Structures are given as C-alpha cells and as structure tokens.
Amino acid sequence: MLFYSTKTQSIKASLEEAVFRSLPPDNGLYMPESIPTISREFLNTIENRTFNEIAVEVGHTLLSDDLSHSDMETIVENSFSFEAPVVEITPDNYVLELFHGPSMAFKDFGARFMASLMSYFLAKTQKEIKILVATSGDTGGAVAQGFYKVPGISVTILYPSGKVSEIQEKQLTTLGHNITALEVDGTFDDCQRLVKEAFLDQELTAKYNLASANSINISRLIPQSFYYFSAYAQTKHLGKPLVFSVPSGNFGNLSAGVLAYRMGLPVQHFVAATNRNNVVPRYLESKAYEPLPSIETISNAMDVGSPSNFVRLTRFFEDDWQSVRDLVSGYYFDDEATKASMRKVFEQTDYVMCPHTAVAYEGLQKYRQESGEDFTGIFLATAHPAKFLDLVERTLDSSVHIPERLKNLLSLEKNAIPLKRRFQDFKAYLLG
C-alpha cells in the first residue's frame, strides 16, 4: 500500500516512510492510495472472532503489501492486550468502551499499534528516533505508555499548562526513562504548532530523526478502524442498521470509522459530536470551514479549534460536502448540556460517563430524534470517567470507582520541564 499526500497526489510514501515522517514534505496528510474491501466471508463470520483476530484481518487487508500475515499477528499481539466491549445502556443504545487500555483512553489503540509498528521497522534498520507529540490530554498518556522503554525511541510530550486533568498530567509526567514532558505556557493549539514547526525546521530535521505520534500519523488512524469492526461483530445479532456517535476533537477517531466504512463495514450513519469547538458541525451545516482558536471546555481532549484530520475526513468523500453530509451528521453541546447528560444517564441507568462520552451520547440522541429512524446506536466511550475524577464526582454528586492503576499514579511525583510557547525556546530545548 502506498500513501499519497492530500496536497500533492504525486507525492507518495511507503508505509515505513509514512510512519516515520508523519507528514509529507508538502505539509499535507498521508492517505491510503486505494482502500481495499474486507472480504464478505469474513464479515459473515465476524461475530465468532476475537478482537485481535479482527484486528489482524483488517490490518492485513490494508497492509498486506507491507507486512506478512504473521508479522501483522505479532504487531497486533504486541499492541492489544485489552478489549473493546460493547455494553447495553438502554434498548437500542449501546456504548463501545474504549478505555480498557493502559492509559484508560481510546488513544491506547493508536499509540500501542504505532509503537509496535515502529519497533518492528526499527529492528530492521537500527535508526534512533525522537518522537514529538502535542497533547490536549489523552494522547500524551497513551503515547507515553505505548513507547515507554521502547529501545531506540525517545518521546517528548508537549501539553498545555493547567489545561489537563490531574490524572492526565500524572500519566505524562511520571514515567521517566525515555519519556520527557514539556509543560507549555499556552493552549493545545500552541503545542501542536510548535510540533509542526519543528518538523519543518531544517536544522532540527538534519540533526534528528523526528517522528510524530499525533493522530496525523497514519499508523494511529489504521488501528482505530479495528474497533468499529469489533463493535459490528458484537451487535450484529441485533439485526438493525448501525449508527456510531463519535466524540470528536482532531477527528482521527471519526476518520478511522469512515475508513472502516470505506472498507465495507455496514454502517448506516455517523454522528460527529463535539463540544463548543464546533467547526465541523458548522461545516456540515453551512459548507463553510472556518477554523477558530480553541475554547476551553470540560471535555478538554476535544478542545480543538483547527482539527488536524479534517482534510482526511473530507478526502474520504473526495472532498464533496454533500457526500460527507449524507453519511455524517454533526451536533455540538456546551458544558451545561454535557453535565446534564452525565447526570441524566447516571440517574436513569447507573452508568457513569466521562464528559467526552456524554457529548457522544447526546449526539446520538439528537440524531435519533431528528432522523426518526430505527437503528442500533453505538456511542464511543473514549475515556474512563475516573480520569476526570473531580469533575465527574461533582457533577454526579457521587463518588466514582477509581481503578487501581489510576490510584497508584496519583501518589507519584510530577516531573515536567516548563516551556514558553515560542518556537525558539522549543528548538533550543531540542538542540539541547
């Protein structure tokens, strides 16, 4: 499989190049040149497969030119030792729980797969790699866990000071070894800009093998398609069309869902659910795409004013607005609506949602009302509620069960390097 740049169709890269470069030289995004279809027989028996069997089949269908079946099996085995269960909340409303990995957010799927893939390639070439990653909360923790102690790779994480939860911050700043956290005096967009500038800086790229672990990296996107297939496998017996509601920020998760759809997964519709950072719902409404500075909300991992995967999302539809709208509806919710949703679902069903998950739940309900259709709705739970402990407990007026893994984290000491949002400072730090 070759990957082309969204800006220049003739710029192509192999999987290995796309994974290590992250961005094409023209600053576009890598996209699969063609999208192979999953086999009919496989879909017919998918309900009998484990998550990892599904991952191997989907991964191999996409990347059979690049990796043998047995290499794909090894990479999948190294990546996923956790499940993605679908849980019934109320009739027709199901939640796909993506928070059972090491950092307890869905980004574990992408980060673990990316780390396994990179170490597979590195074992062949002996390159030293410096990974730069900007995080608005959960990416950093997943990447830190995914790459922790992976030989030949060091990771530098940039996060906006004071804008991530205590647990998120601890996940970024307590591992040590090959993981360093930079606490940036700015927003997530500032962090993302610093990383992007570093990739374009000739002095830095001459000195280091820089790679990104943000959701712009194609190797993060591919594994996120696996759990859409798994969710289908788990709900197929219900015999109704499927609608997925995806809580979105940079739109990697939704793009991966659309990739699964393009591969032949039977999905009737997607909901792009956001907080007040609503550029995509507004694009779906008016066709105008107007990135804005990000606004702080309680679903902070979705506080993105200029979603980096927007170009990919629309490219899956040949950039045709009407085709995007036919498959994707957008809704957005403010913090009050998000909290009201968390309370309502907890009171009615005892189910505890993180604020991101609540945004997806509300998006699904709104689509159900507007469409008037009968379907199995699956909303994606992107983080464990205990990752946002204070907020969730205050909102629900109830204590939340904290998994052991998170409890241990809280007692560890934070270790981060403060950084101004100026590129010169970041560059000086990297040049050390």
Ligand SMILES: *Cc1c(COP(=O)(O)O)cnc(C)c1O
């Ligand atoms: C990153 C994140 C999102 C947004 O995912 P995108 O792929 O950037 O759209 C949603 N919820 C949580 C908990 C996240 O960490």
